[in-house]
Amino acid sequence: QVQLVESGGGLVQAGGSLRLSCAASGRSFSNYVMGWFRQAPGKEREFVAAIRWSGSSIYYAEFVKGRFTISRDNAKTTVYLHMNSLKPEDTAVYYCAATASRVVTTDPSKYDYWGQGTQVTVSS
Numbered sequence: 001q002v003q004l005v006e007s008g009g010g011l012v013q014a015g016g017s018l019r020l021s022c023a024a025s026g027r028s029f030s031n032y033v034m035g036w037f038r039q040a041p042g043k044e045r046e047f048v049a050a051i052r053w054s055g056s057s058i059y060y061a062e063f064v065k066g067r068f069t070i071s072r073d074n075a076k077t078t079v080y081l082h083m084n085s086l087k088p089e090d091t092a093v094y095y096c097a098a099t100a101s102r103v104v105t106t107d108p109s110k111y112d113y114w115g116q117g118t119q120v121t122v123s124s
Helices: none
Strands: 003-007 010-013 018-025 033-039 046-052 058-060 068-073 078-083 092-099 118-123
Touching: 003 092, 018 033, 018 092, 018 118, 033 068, 033 078, 046 068, 046 078, 058 068
Parallel strands: 010 118
Antiparallel strands: 003 018, 018 078, 033 046, 033 092, 046 058, 068 078, 092 118
């Protein structure tokens, strides 16, 4: 059974940092693209960042470039989202997702597996 389990969310002041983790299990993800999405109250789920498990492709949403970094640890089958210079508008539930797509995609409907989400709250 495929499982994606996020952790690392919490409450942080503006300008602070958090590292989200996504532990993946249940199958081989070596040919998968792993993505991070977020959803704020009353808003649609939006793409944040994605990485091909091989590490050959990485893509970021414009609003996080220079602040967030996505990475993965093959040995731990874990994907990370390092978030720096956090802003109140980054407040949302952050989701990890996986897709067998051959290309990195920002479309959430293309992702096959999802985690339960972790709350990130940035206070001003």
